[in-house]
Amino acid sequence: xxxxxxxxxxxxxxxxxxxxxxxxxxxxxxxxxxxxxxxxxxxxxxxxxxxxxxxxxxxxxxxxxxxxxxxxxxxxxxxxxxxxxxxxxxxxxxxxxxxxxxxxxxxxxxxxxxxxxxxxxxxxxxxxxxxxxxxxxxxxxxxxxxxxxxxxxxxxxxxxxxxxxxxxxxxxxxxxxxxxxxxxxxxxxxxxxxxxxxxxxxxxxxxxxxxxxxxxxxxxxxxxxxxxxxxxxxxxxxxxxxxxxxxxxxxxxxxxxxx
Amino acid sequence: xxxxxxxxxxxxxxxxxxxxxxxxxxxxxxxxxxxxxxxxxxxxxxxxxxxxxxxxxxxxxxxxxxxxxxxxxxxxxxxxxxxxxxxxxxxxxxxxxxxxxxxxxxxxxxxxxxxxxxxxxxxxxxxxxxxxxxxxxxxxxxxxxxxxxxxxxxxxxxxxxxxxxxxxxxxxxxxxxxxxxxxxxxxxxxxxxxxxxxxxxxxxxxxxxxxxxxxxxxxxxxxxxxxxxxxxxxxxxxxxxxxxxxxxxxxxxxxxxxxxxxxxxxxxxxxxxxxxxxxxxxxxxxx
Numbered sequence: 296x297x298x299x300x301x302x303x304x305x306x307x308x309x310x311x312x313x314x315x316x317x318x319x320x321x322x323x324x325x326x327x328x329x330x331x332x333x334x335x336x337x338x339x340x341x342x343x344x345x346x347x348x349x350x351x352x353x354x355x356x357x358x359x360x361x362x363x364x365x366x367x368x369x370x371x372x373x374x375x376x377x378x379x380x381x382x383x384x385x386x387x388x389x390x391x392x393x394x395x396x397x398x399x400x401x402x403x404x405x406x407x408x409x410x411x412x413x414x415x416x417x418x419x420x421x422x423x424x425x426x427x428x429x430x431x432x433x434x435x436x437x438x439x440x441x442x443x444x445x446x447x448x449x450x451x452x453x454x455x456x457x458x459x460x461x462x463x464x465x466x467x468x469x470x471x472x473x474x475x476x477x478x479x480x481x482x483x484x485x486x487x488x489x490x491x492x493x494x495x496x497x498x499x500x501x502x503x504x505x506x507x508x509x510x511x512x513x514x515x516x517x518x519x520x521x522x523x524x525x526x527x528x529x530x531x532x533x534x535x536x537x538x539x540x541x542x543x544x545x546x547x548x549x550x551x552x553x554x
Numbered sequence: 555x556x557x558x559x560x561x562x563x564x565x566x567x568x569x570x571x572x573x574x575x576x577x578x579x580x581x582x583x584x585x586x587x588x589x590x591x592x593x594x595x596x597x598x599x600x601x602x603x604x605x606x607x608x609x610x611x612x613x614x615x616x617x618x619x620x621x622x623x624x625x626x627x628x629x630x631x632x633x634x635x636x637x638x639x640x641x642x643x644x645x646x647x648x649x650x651x652x653x654x655x656x657x658x659x660x661x662x663x664x665x666x667x668x669x670x671x672x673x674x675x676x677x678x679x680x681x682x683x684x685x686x687x688x689x690x691x692x693x694x695x696x697x698x699x700x701x702x703x704x705x706x707x708x709x710x711x712x713x714x715x716x717x718x719x720x721x722x723x724x725x726x727x728x729x730x731x732x733x734x735x736x737x738x739x740x741x742x743x744x745x746x747x748x749x750x751x752x753x754x755x756x757x758x759x760x761x762x763x764x765x766x767x768x769x770x771x772x773x774x775x776x777x778x779x780x781x782x783x784x785x786x787x788x789x790x791x792x793x794x795x796x797x798x799x800x801x802x803x804x805x806x807x808x809x810x811x812x813x814x815x816x817x818x819x820x821x822x823x824x825x826x827x828x829x830x831x832x833x834x835x836x837x838x839x840x841x
Contacts, residue, residue, distance in 0.1 A: 314692060354740075354744060355744070356740055356744075362641075369813065373743070373748075374740065374743040374744040374748075375743075375744065375746065376744070376745060379744060379745070380740070380741070380744045382737060382740075382741070384737060384742035386735075386737040386738060386740065388741070388756070388759070388760075389760075389836055389837065389838075390740075390759040390760065390762070390834075390836045390837070391759075391836070392836075397746070399742070399745055399755075400746055400747075403742075403745055403746040403751065403755070404746045405745035418670040431835070431836040432836075433836070433837075433838045436716035447745065448744075448745075451745055451746065
């Protein structure tokens with residue numbers, strides 16, 4: 296991280312409006328965000344703050360109503376393998392085994408059979424699912440499903456991994472373990488991660504930088520660099536200082552004082 | 555990292571094993587119990603039937619014994635030695651070929667049509683309203699028209715059976731295609747599978763369980779309409795002998811035909827279910 300930052304994702308004055316029951320809703324207004332290569336950025340905010348909308352714009356699932364969403368200075372044309380998405384509800388293909396799910400991307404892109412096989416085995420062991428390689432998604436626990444979802448994105452050579460509250464549906468212990476594993480993978484691969492969460496603690500534990508968003512209309516409120524050394528101690532006093540500061544920023548939008 | 559994963563890997567399978575292991579005799583008894591309970595009701599019905607018809611020489615409804623003898627005679631002959639003796643295989647094969655033939659034609663037409671109606675808005679707007687209006691028309695209502703269009707004989711029978719199987723397959727295929735989780739399209743497109751390629755890699759596999767349910771219902775309907783289908787003046791078939799026996803007041807033949815249709819339909823449904831279970835192991839609905 297000591298090298299000069301190279302911007303990979305550039306969000307310029309992006310606004311997004313949705314039409315809902317004849318009413319226009321500002322999901323996102325004038326968002327500006329630059330994400331550097333190899334950076335771990337968390338988007339945090341209450342529901343309706345546009346954090347998922349922003350993520351989906353970067354993924355290419357939504358197009359901005361105004362403004363530009365760029366990757367490597369080129370407008371994002373639509374969903375594609377460079378920007379892999381990990382959904383909260385996994386989005387695994389139920390008719391494919393763990394192996395099949397991970398092979399889906401490389402196969403779609405016309406890789407040779409031998410190449411696909413090697414890639415699949417490599418990423419199955421990266422997420423530690425060797426014993427479950429031939430299991431179907433409905434036979435897996437939530438944590439294992441999310442490992443498959445991460446592996447299939449990495450197996451497809453994603454440069455940016457977009458994660459939409461990926462651990463939100465998991466129990467606390469599984470969530471902690473997956474956070475550790477995700478950081479481990481991120482540090483080893485040099486991926487860029489854009490991670491949406493509503494957990495302050497999760498954001499501080501994971502991120503290089505936290506982007507605080509606020510609702511009505513959804514917009515970027517402020518940013519905060521987290522320079523605590525990793526692995527981070529969630530009960531350390533400097534961790535708590537950041538937690539309090541973020542809590543204040545988040546709750547100020549509700550007109551409510553933080554405790 | 556690997557040590558923590560090992561614990562995860564070990565938890566899930568061992569937990570299910572504990573739940574399954576309490577007794578090895580239990581599953582056998584559960585199976586037997588099911589069988590005993592399933593047989594209890596028909597036996598009771600047989601006894602009531604026997605008591606109501608026993609010793610009445612001129613009853614219009616034959617006793618279970620008469621029906622059993624007639625079934626035996628239909629299959630092996632040697633009791634009545636009339637036109638029906640030993641004719642079971644001929645009639646059964648004729649009906650089976652019509653049921654499966656009509657069903658196959660229905661499936662070949664309905665599955666692709668359902669996929670297109672479910673997936674392509676233009677085709678849906680073009681065909682769906684008409685099909686929705688034609689669907690409630692019973693197969694029996696088509697009988698006269700079918701005999702005019704296809705003539706007396708097996709072609710009409712095929713058409714009617716095919717019609718009976720067509721709509722359940724079509725409706726379930728459309729439902730299957732339309733209820734594919736939109737998330738899967740997003741997942742496929744961010745993995746590099748876009749446009750028409752999604753049809754074979756997402757739509758088709760995702761809707762297979764629903765298509766399969768449609769095929770199962772369609773085959774069931776094919777058996778249901780076989781009697782109507784064979785009212786079209788064909789000489790052979792289970793429906794044909796039922797209609798003929800009706801004119802001759804041979805009620806025991808009618809009941810024999812009903813029993814054979816029931817059993818054949820049941821076995822064919824079991825076959826489809828077994829096929830579904832082995833092909834759709836991935837789907838929680840078929841395990």
